[in-house]
Amino acid sequence: MADPVISLVVERTGDLLVQKFVFLKDAGQQVEKLKNDLVRMRCFLKDADQRQDEDERIRNWVSEIRAAAYDAEDVIEIFASKVEFFTKDKGLVTKLTYYPLKIVNLYKIGKEIESLRMRLKEIADSRVEYGIKNLGEGMTTHGEELQRLRRSSPFNEDRDIVGFEEKTKSLVAELLKEDKSRRVVSIVGMGGAGKTTLAKKVYNHADVRERFSCRAWVCVSSSYDHKKILRSIIKQLNPKDDKLYEMLEKMEEEELEERLYQDLQDKCYLVVLDDVWKEVAWDCLSRRAFPDVGTSSRLLLTSRNREVAVHADALSIPCELKSLGQEDSWQLFLKEALGHGANAGCPPDLEGVGREIARRCAGLPLAITVIGGLLLRKKKSKTEWKNVLNNFSAHLSRSLSEAGAILELSYADLPANLKFCFLYLGLFPEDSVISVRKLIHMWVAEGIMQKRDAKNLEESAAYDEVERLCSRNMVQVAEMTVDDRIKSCRVHDLLRELAIRKAEDENFFQIHDTRDDEISAKSRYLAVHSLPLDKNYFGSSTPPLRSLLFFNIHGYMENISLSFKSFRKLRILDLENVEMGYNLLEEIGEVKLLRYLGLRGTSIPRLPRSVGCLRYLQTLDMRNFKSKVKVSNFIWKLESLRHLYAYDMECDVPLKIEGLRNLQTLSGIRFEDVIHNNMITLTSLQKLGIVVDYRSEIDKLCIHLSEVGSLKTLHLYCNTESEWPSLAGLSKLHHVTELKLFTSPFARTMLPPDFPPNLSRLSLKGTFFRNDPMPVLEKLGQLSFLKIEVAYEGPQHMVISRHGFHQLKFLELNNLYGLDEIKVEEGALPQLQRLRIRDCPDLAKLPEELKHITSLDALELVSMPEHFISRLDADTVSGVPNLRIF
Missing domain, CATH: 3.40.50.300 (P-loop containing nucleotide triphosphate hydrolases)
Incomplete structure (x- = not known):
């Protein structure tokens, strides 16, 4: 199997040639030759790949090809972006003015490609020294x-x-x-x-x-x-x-x-x-x-x-x-770590640390067996066991030996693009719950997913890859939506260690997790899990980074000294939860290839105007729940933008967003800004989240949005604590199939007098109703998904009447304090497939009528009190194929 990184880079280089042909045509022949050189080198990788384990020189040889492949992609993309700037949408006079600069850049790319081809020739010639042959596909010796x-x-x-x-x-x-x-x-x-x-x-x-x-x-x-x-x-x-x-x-x-x-x-x-x-x-x-x-x-x-x-x-x-339960994990751990028979106890002084070690194994028998075998050979002392716990991942990785082959086979069987996706997950910290939506945006920004013949195919392909990794049991599902979409995932420590080990072998990424780590000058992907006190964070090193990710850097008040001029090859910059409280440098505009900018939870007061220069930016996440983010009127310049997430953007003038033809998600925009824009020009817009208050004219808004044919999801967020505006006019939104109503606590609202006629998904969060909403909601003829969360203040019971919700398949009731009874009349919910009840502490029991709903496949009870679980009626739940209690 050829190196996954190089395989993808070769494909992307070819795609770049097609996408940017109009700007590369004068250097196209040279670019094509460079691509062919890389394709030829990939053939030899099949032999080199099987022998990396036996010879460090061969690992270095593969690493040199990888670096050259990355440099080739960078050279082409940087050059294309410059020439595109000189020529795209420019008048004749401007084009003539820029013509000398275009010629200079053509000469530069010619020299750089010539240098890269010479470099590849030297690498190819050196393979003879190592005895590397051009082999066909086959099972490797190591495999x-x-x-x-x-x-x-x-x-x-x-x-x-x-x-x-x-x-x-x-x-x-x-x-x-x-x-x-x-x-x-x-x-x-x-x-x-x-x-x-x-x-x-x-x-x-x-x-x-x-x-x-x-x-x-x-x-x-x-x-x-x-x-x-x-x-x-x-x-x-x-x-x-x-x-x-x-x-x-x-x-x-x-x-x-x-x-x-x-x-x-x-x-x-x-x-x-x-x-x-x-x-x-x-x-x-x-x-x-x-x-x-x-x-x-x-x-x-x-x-x-x-x-x-x-x-x-x-x-x-x-x-x-999936995994062993807590008590089964503990019993297996005792057998492996102490060598005792069944039901043997643990020395009292070791039990606390022992149970924590067992917990860290996350229910995987292999992990428990490996770490237990290690402890069996050590002294039975609290100090020794604490040392293992404090350095859990390192001990686990070193102790794998033959057991590691079990997991390594899973990695070896992955196709190149899935290997890349799996390795990328190794950048996230231990025990991370990873948002699938965020992961998809990152993978698309990396160019891992190739667009072929339809809009948004990259996002769909990326989600498919998450499902494949889960299906292959390389990644664990952390949370599903009630309608069976993967919402978040995690990687078991053993598999994360495998990803890190493979990434180190292939010089794929670096994790900075101690204050003493040195940043490698060769790093392409860097995850920062710990920050030094020294402001000169990168020292004299200027690695050719493509991704720079910060994790768990909470409350870091020092200024992170990022000289963006040194990181012009960055595609991804994620500063989520680094509470900076100060503005990014204007230099951010120099990072021309940036595709993903994550500023969620950073508390930055203002977005630099230079962000408007990031013409390739696809995802901008600036959700800050503690304060508003001020932006200048430049969003309309971000022509590649697909996803804009904000909590409440603030602009001195009405924010211009017209003409963003690639924009799919727009969240956190104010009512006034929507009204002042011609939304019909946003031809790809699928999800729209609008901040409203009691003065907002929802009827006028709906007329405005009724012609945005691509719009499927509308999210209305009310940021006032007094009352919602009138929700009249929703029936005009024929294209909208999903509606979310979300408010800050204590805002009172009535249910809308009408709903979008083709509504199939409805979520109500924080919208406190004085009356039972079910009599109104159950009449929505096409509703298949309903979620009600912290959205109830009415009578102590809900009633779903006979034949109510005749199309509903998924129902979630979440955090409904005061609700003590749910009545379901016979004949109601005839197509219900999944019912999830989460954190409803006053609910006394399940409705007995559930046993008559033959379509019900799964009943999930999450964070429900013990007295509720203990009183479950066996007759009510016996007919449900999947009862899950979390």
């Missing part, structure tokens, strides 16, 4: 060693298994179901979650052995050999037959499939396919080898990829191993 370490067997069942009793019982029941058809039962989870361990327990279960006299176990792995797998199963079905074994070695693939089919044809068989990575592997095996002839046969499949399990049998719900 084969990882696979060898990973091979599984149904024997030697793990004695230290903890917490799988219910899972085992459920899987055994699934295998023994009275169903004559051949079915596939799957176990999915991240590497080290215990899939193989659980499969062994099920495979060796007495009831399973009794039902399936014909059984076989085979480890498929990521580089499966179809013939070898078929032979292995046949041999297990025909033990001690040397003549057959010899004949099998001579058989072709089709003959092996036919023989296995015959062996299984009249049997009630169970075959375990452990560690299946790809859908094509399942297709190869299931195509002709496993008969489905009404004998109640079963296949038990384990995989890290949920998509593989669903592909194998769409009717079977995979058993997902």
